[in-house]
Amino acid sequence: MEAVTATGLVKRFESTTAVDGLDLTVQVGQVHGLLGANGAGKTTLLRLLFGLIAPNAGSITLLGRALGGPGSAALDHVAGFVEEPSFYPYLSGRTNLALLAKLDGDVPAGLIGEALERVGLTDRAGSRVGGYSTGMRQRLGIAAALLRTPRLLLLDEPTSGLDPTGARAVAALVRELSAQGVAVLLSSHQIGELEKVCDAYTVIREGRVVWDGTAAQLVAQAPASAYALHTSDDDRALQIAAGIRGVRAGRSPRGQLAVAVQPDGLDALVLALGDARVAVRRLELLVTPLESMFFALSGDENVDELAPYDLAERVFAGAGADS
Amino acid sequence: MTRAALTMALRLRLASTGSAALGLVAVLVIVGALFPAVGGTIGKLNLPRGVSQLLGGADYATLTGWFRSEIGSVYGPLVMGAVAITAAAASTAGEEEDRILALVLAHPITRARLVAAKAGAVAVLVVIIAVAAWVGLLIGVALGGGGIGLGDTAAFAVHLAFFGLAIGAVALALGAGTGRRSLAAGVAAAVGVVGWLINGFAPLVSALDWLKYLSPFYYYAGDDPLTQGIDVGDLAVLGVVTVALVAVAMLAFERRDLRG
Numbered sequence: 001m002e003a004v005t006a007t008g009l010v011k012r013f014e015s016t017t018a019v020d021g022l023d024l025t026v027q028v029g030q031v032h033g034l035l036g037a038n039g040a041g042k043t044t045l046l047r048l049l050f051g052l053i054a055p056n057a058g059s060i061t062l063l064g065r066a067l068g069g070p071g072s073a074a075l076d077h078v079a080g081f082v083e084e085p086s087f088y089p090y091l092s093g094r095t096n097l098a099l100l101a102k103l104d105g106d107v108p109a110g111l112i113g114e115a116l117e118r119v120g121l122t123d124r125a126g127s128r129v130g131g132y133s134t135g136m137r138q139r140l141g142i143a144a145a146l147l148r149t150p151r152l153l154l155l156d157e158p159t160s161g162l163d164p165t166g167a168r169a170v171a172a173l174v175r176e177l178s179a180q181g182v183a184v185l186l187s188s189h190q191i192g193e194l195e196k197v198c199d200a201y202t203v204i205r206e207g208r209v210v211w212d213g214t215a216a217q218l219v220a221q222a223p224a225s226a227y228a229l230h231t232s233d234d235d236r237a238l239q240i241a242a243g244i245r246g247v248r249a250g251r252s253p254r255g256q257l258a259v260a261v262q263p264d265g266l267d268a269l270v271l272a273l274g275d276a277r278v279a280v281r282r283l284e285l286l287v288t289p290l291e292s293m294f295f296a297l298s299g300d301e302n303v304d305e306l307a308p309y310d311l312a313e314r315v316f317a318g319a320g321a322d323s
Numbered sequence: 324m325t326r327a328a329l330t331m332a333l334r335l336r337l338a339s340t341g342s343a344a345l346g347l348v349a350v351l352v353i354v355g356a357l358f359p360a361v362g363g364t365i366g367k368l369n370l371p372r373g374v375s376q377l378l379g380g381a382d383y384a385t386l387t388g389w390f391r392s393e394i395g396s397v398y399g400p401l402v403m404g405a406v407a408i409t410a411a412a413a414s415t416a417g418e419e420e421d422r423i424l425a426l427v428l429a430h431p432i433t434r435a436r437l438v439a440a441k442a443g444a445v446a447v448l449v450v451i452i453a454v455a456a457w458v459g460l461l462i463g464v465a466l467g468g469g470g471i472g473l474g475d476t477a478a479f480a481v482h483l484a485f486f487g488l489a490i491g492a493v494a495l496a497l498g499a500g501t502g503r504r505s506l507a508a509g510v511a512a513a514v515g516v517v518g519w520l521i522n523g524f525a526p527l528v529s530a531l532d533w534l535k536y537l538s539p540f541y542y543y544a545g546d547d548p549l550t551q552g553i554d555v556g557d558l559a560v561l562g563v564v565t566v567a568l569v570a571v572a573m574l575a576f577e578r579r580d581l582r583g
Contacts, residue, residue: 052425053580076431086422088335099334102327103430144426 001028001064003152003183004049009058011044011207018044019230020207025183026200028151031178033198034187035294041207046082046156049185063152080154080185084161089130092220093140095119101147115143120169134161142170153177153184159193171197175269195290203297210297222289223296224248224260230282231257231273240272258286301316326434326444328427332444336410340448344455347402350566351456354382354393355386355463362389362467364543377523386467387549390460395544397519399483401498404515407491410448412507414441416498419582428581435573438499442569453484472547478548485561487545492568500575502582513537539564 004026011019026032036042047053049060051067061069062075087096094112101107104175116125119139124132130169132140138161145153153174159167167190174184174197194201201218203211211222224246231237232256241249246265252258261269273280287295365383382388396437415438418424428434457480464471493514498507517540522545525534535541542557 048348050425050429052428079429081429082425083422085426087426088423091335100426100430102331102428103432105327141426145429210498 001094002026002061003028003030004032004185005061006021006045006049007059009045009048009060010056011041011053012056018207018279019048022058022204022207022209024202024209024212025153026183028183029178030199031174031184031186031197033194033201033206034185035189035191035194035201035290036204040204042204042246043082043156044207045204046080046154046185046187049154050080050082051080052082060221077149077151078154079145079150079152080156081141081145082154082156082177084134084157085137085144087129087137087140087144090128092126093129093132093143094125096140097144098189099267100144103270104148108148111147115146117144118146118173121164121178122297135163135166137163139166139170140224142173150177150182153182155184155186157189158186159188159190167193191288191291191294195288201290203294205297211293218293219263222293224262224265224288225292226258226260226287227266228282228286229259229280231279232279236276237273237278240276241269242267244272254265325432325440328385328432328437328440329443329447331427333447336414336444336448339404340410340451343402343406344451347399347452347455347458348417348462350398351390351459351463352392353463354390355460355467358386358389358467362386373524373527376526377477377519386464388468389467390463390471391544391547394456394460395479399479400486400515400519400540402542403449403456403483403487404490404512406452407449407487407497408444408494408508408515410445411441411491411494412429412498412504412511414444414498415576416502416504416507417493417496419502420504420528422582424581428566433493434577438495438576439568440574442495442572445495446488449487449491452487452529453480456480456483467538474552478551478553481553482543482548482558485558485565486539488565489539489542489561489568492565492572496568496572497574499572500579502579522536 002025004024006024009022009024010017022041022045026043034042034045044053048055049062062078065075067075069176079167087093088099091099094116097112097115101112103246113122113125116122119142121136121139121143125316129137129140142155142158145155153172158174159170162170171193174186178184178197178199180260184197186194186198198215199216200214201211202209211218229237229249234251237257238249238251241259244265246262247269248260249257259266259269270280270283350369362383362385378392383392418427425439432440445515457476460471460476460479464476490511494507494511497510498504501507518540521534522538522540525531525538535545539561542554542560546557548554
């Protein structure tokens with residue numbers, strides 16, 4: 001069953017078309033990553049799914065029910081937030097959640113405390129939200145979503161502003177909810193975070209879907225990943241790599257060896273180095289399949305023609321951009 | 324859900340409105356207590372007609388004139404307008420600008436019901452200020468030597484409440500329709516100030532006399548509720564304007580794209 005079905009969505013803002021004939025399907029129990037560069041249309045798509053803005057064309061079905069116009073009520077069991085969640089700054093986190101919970105009717109006693117505990121905010125629950133850091137507001141936003149016992153979670157950059165521990169905790173929570181049958185649509189520019197949790201991806205560029213599929217399909221179709229290679233004889237390794245089909249090898253400006261290669265090509269390279277008695281001392285993944293795919297789909301250059309370190313540098317530059 | 328949204332909106336503004344209400348009571352009590360000492364010495368000021376009209380007749384010789392000038396013409400509507408406008412603009416456009424509405428609307432409440440709840444909260448706050456004005460007036464009148472009937476003090480409070488509802492509805496409609504807090508508050512305040520000036524000066528020029536009918540002040544104080552009691556016609560005009568503007572707010576809020 002589909003948790004989200006968006007068909008032919010179009011959203012225009014004056015002369016700009018932010019979403020242009022976009023189709024999206026998210027399966028129940030699936031964690032679906034939404035990827036795209038700055039201005040690709042990810043946040044606009046989430047605002048459409050929340051009913052905050054109305055599409056110029058197309059239809060949206062959430063949990064099997066059609067989303068009405070902007071004046072209609074939000075759907076039960078659909079929760080989450082768009083951009084950084086905001087609260088009443090002069091009230092405490094707990095009071096904010098209590099006020100929001102009342103909008104859903106009777107909330108079981110203890111649920112607010114439980115939600116705060118799940119996001120690690122119990123100690124600061126009595127403090128005014130105005131004094132919260134960005135990461136704490138993110139976590140409070142997730143707690144507010146959990147209060148609604150969601151079956152569909154729509155999260156826009158949920159790890160933005162979180163430290164690595166907080167980001168890992170959110171990733172674990174997302175996986176836990178997914179295991180319980182909750183569908184999660186996750187927008188993020190932190191590709192590494194998405195890779196840890198997503199079962200499927202949709203990549204958007206200029207309001208259109210440019211790639212859509214499962215994580216396994218992505219790995220199979222992604223351009224070559226890039227690796228830093230440390231060997232006992234880099235010059236010899238470079239010569240060997242040049243002779244293997246599908247392997248591109250080169251040196252970084254600092255002289256470090258790097259290869260861009262598909263997984264089967266990597267196997268061939270390592271075996272060939274072993275046969276030539278060149279020891280592989282360390283093999284570091286510089287660019288993951290998702291990163292290279294994202295870069296290939298959101299950039300203008302041909303990833304397959306880039307030198308490995310150039311590929312890594314471009315991917316890192318793209319991943320660092322705020323989307 | 325509407326009740327929960329109403330409670331939520333009230334909770335957020337109850338403290339500030341309570342403070343304003345207590346301040347209004349205190350001022351009315353002080354003004355009433357001052358009358359025996361200074362009222363007779365000031366008497367009726369000889370001011371140009373328009374200015375006199377702006378100050379509720381500027382007749383400080385009687386307790387009724389004293390209260391009409393000191394409270395009824397400026398201070399009362401100023402406090403009422405500030406509370407109503409601030410609450411209405413903040414609860415719609417303010418929450419949209421602060422991106423709080425997005426989280427609220429992720430709950431099963433329609434936008435129309437949310438606006439209705441916000442309007443209801445503004446109405447409750449307006450009633451709190453009106454009751455405070457009535458209580459303060461009763462105490463002030465007693466300290467000032469009496470002479471204004473219970474019904475007339477109540478009539479003043481009711482007219483003040485309807486003025487607050489109408490001016491608050493202007494801010495609500497603008498806030499809901501545009502999502503811009505400063506625009507909603509600014510235009511509503513301008514409606515109040517310009518209305519006050521028009522009510523004072525328009526009658527001085529016969530060709531412009533009709534403009535006074537566009538001023539909320541004309542319906543609030545035109546027939547002097549402190550001496551004439553409730554004017555049902557005037558209240559009906561303010562009431563209809565309020566209901567119409569709330570309806571506009573609901574429709575506008577339902578149909579437009581929200582930020583946040």
